[in-house]
Amino acid sequence: MHGLALFLAQGFGIGRIPVAPGTFGSALGLLWFFLLLRTDNLWLYLLGTFVGVAASVWLCGLAEKILNKKDPGSVVLDEIAAIPVCFLGWILIWWARNHSLPPSSEFFGKNRWYITAGFFIAFRFFDVLKPWPIRKSQDLRGGWGITIDDLLAAAYVAILSLALFGRI
Secondary structure, eight states: OHHHHHHHHTTTTGGGOSSOHHHHHHHHHHHHHHHHHTTOOHHHHHHHHHHHHHHHHHHHHHHHHHHTSSSOTTOOHHHHHHHHHHTHHHHHHHHHHHSSOOOTHHHHSTTTHHHHHHHHHHHHHHHHHOTTTHHHHTTSOHHHHHHHHHHHHHHHHHHHHHHHHTTO
16 A cells, blocks of 8 residues: 555656656656546646545655655655646636537647646746745645645646637
8 A cells, every 4th residue: 555655646656756856747748648638628727636636645645755855856746736836827718718628639739739838948937936825834744735835736727828828
């Protein structure tokens, strides 16, 4: 059980990459985002995002205990779970206009991939720099402290996207 929990918390082993594990975990988060988009259902997207966050809180907290280390760098499920939140503003704008999820080409197509890359870079920026209150949120216990800081970084990106691209 502990081995499986650690494997999942470390993003199927991606977190063990010795250089920039959070960035590689975030890249895996883009795959999670893509899979949620493919449900073609806003409620499944939101449910999947919620389940991902809940799993992150639980598994990251467990990994912290297993590794006996506060917020271990190899634990990247928090980044994976947070990435879909970065795009929530864009998703909701599309939903309001079309009553459907946008096609994956809106995010990964040849005319839009650079915006997705910008969201990714902004997420990594906020996650690494940890402006207020992100850094303070790490004081929360266990998996909450590990996960909430990434959710806040993703929320910053979502808010920034609404401000910059409210008409996407």
